[in-house]
Amino acid sequence: LxxxxxxxxxxxxxxxxxxxxxxxxxxxxxxxxxxxxxxxxxxxxxxxxxxxxxxxxxxDVTAILTAKDIASRQHTTVIDREGFGPTAAIELLRRHDRDYGYVVSPKGEFHGVVSVKSLLQAERQQGRLADAYLNSYEPLAHDMPLSEVIGLVAKYPFGLPVINEANKYQGVITRVAMLRALDREDGVNHGE
Structure with missing residues (x-):
């Protein structure tokens, strides 16, 4: 109209x-x-x-907020660059006391999610960082309504990455971040 x-x-x-x-x-x-x-x-x-x-x-905030509204960048990000392999990624995750990391290019393009377990396996096989990518998930579109995000985030033990149309990494949504966003007493809370 x-x-x-x-x-x-x-x-x-x-x-x-x-x-x-x-x-x-x-x-x-x-x-x-x-x-x-x-x-x-x-x-x-x-x-x-x-x-x-x-x-x-x-x-009903699930009809208003989108994935980018609650995505947090306070998770360990691994920059995929020459010479940075599984061993270096394991050290980085352990130093930050994390089980999972989010791999991005130097330009911020999202590449994948790794776990300490998948990195150890890639290290044993003398593989590359890309060999440790988990493949059981799909990144969330930054404009996906929270009503669609809730069920997806609940399925995985790690936070799901959020990307924009250009595949640029926008952050991660964990179960805790989702619950905080849904908690109307606290309001919208960015990060953890």
Whole structure:
């Protein structure tokens, strides 16, 4: 309707889930005055005050947030470069007390997920870093709604990598990060 009429359209609704679903920008009002204006994502992540925060307490965040909204870069990233093999990756993961690592190119393109176990096996076979990539998962698209992400994240013992359209690494979503995002008392929490 908006694209055909080439006009700004204002809807007034008391149904916050509806407003979040159809509105590019929403305004929260109290007592006839505007408290906060922004995109649903902006308001959800940074409520202006307790009134706005309480307004969002019963909102279905899985329909609003996407994978990139909760992806964390606070996980061990292994840069796939010349001379960096399984042994060096094992040392890096152990130094950071991690069981899994996320392999990216020097330009940030996502290559794969490795585990200490898969790296040890590649090391024993004198293989390369790529020989240790786990292959039982698919990276998450950065714009995938949380409603689709939940079941996928629950299936794996490691956090799932998030990538954009250009296959650039955006971060990882773990079970803990997912639960924190779903916990409306805490609000959206980036990272762990």
């Amino acid at each position: 908006q694209s055909k009429a080439r006009r700004t359209i204002v809807f007034i609704s008391h149904d916050l889930n509806e407003a979040m679903r159809i509105g590019d920008r929403i305004a929260i009002m109290e007592g006839g005055r505007v408290i906060q204006v922004g995109t649903p994502d902006e308001i959800l992540k940074n409520p202006a005050d307790d009134y706005v925060r309480s307004f969002f307490r019963n909102v």
